[in-house]
Amino acid sequence: MTASWKDLGVSAPIIKNLEARGINAPFPIQEATLRDSLAGRDVCGKAPTGSGKTLAFGIVLASAVGKCRPGHPQGLVLVPTRELASQVAGEVAKLVQGSPLKVAAVYGGAAYGPQVKLARGATVLVATPGRLEDLIERKAVSLQDVNLA
Structure with missing residues (x-):
């Protein structure tokens, strides 16, 4: 059964x-x-x-995951492509619908400014490695509070 x-x-x-x-x-x-x-x-x-x-x-x-500080996501998913980032973020967002949790996808090839804004508000961040590294280097995101990856 x-x-x-x-x-x-x-x-x-x-x-x-x-x-x-x-x-x-x-x-x-x-x-x-x-x-x-x-x-x-x-x-x-x-x-x-x-x-x-x-x-x-x-x-x-x-x-x-729960409520988090801006720019300090609690969940992290690394994916190889922007297409997969969008797909995974969309699926996780459907699971947390109706809650205060926020899911964001960040990836290369997209305008930097809007992605910084998305990343700073995310509880769960779905990212490609290059864009994540860039956000960390520019201090737009910290992984110090990530408890699930």
């Missing part, structure tokens, strides 16, 4: 956001990893494209 979101320890507000999107039960990668990752244990999972990996770690990010 497949475990429910509640069985895996997912919070009620996140379950509500999942079900509003028609995601009523966990996929195998989520069922295999969520109990451990929500308990704070490191996990390593492998699954094909479209299998729910982004939601698997996005649920943990949405559960583990």
Whole structure:
């Protein structure tokens, strides 16, 4: 029998956001990893494209972060491309909808000023390595409060 979101320890507000999107039960990668990752244990999972990996770690990010100081995100996701940054940020943003948490994607090839503003307000920052390094060097972002990456 497949475990429910509640069985895996997912919070009620996140379950509500999942079900509003028609995601009523966990996929195998989520069922295999969520109990451990929500308990704070490191996990390593492998699954094909479209299998729910982004939601698997996005649920943990949405559960583990809270209000933060400007420019000091609590969650960090590094991705190789701007397209993936936008996709991951969009998925995590849907999970925290209705909460005060903010998700931002920052990546090279986009205007710097607006991305600084986005990064400074983010609870969860999804970034490409080069843009993240640039934001850190310019002191626009600090990773000192990141507790989940």
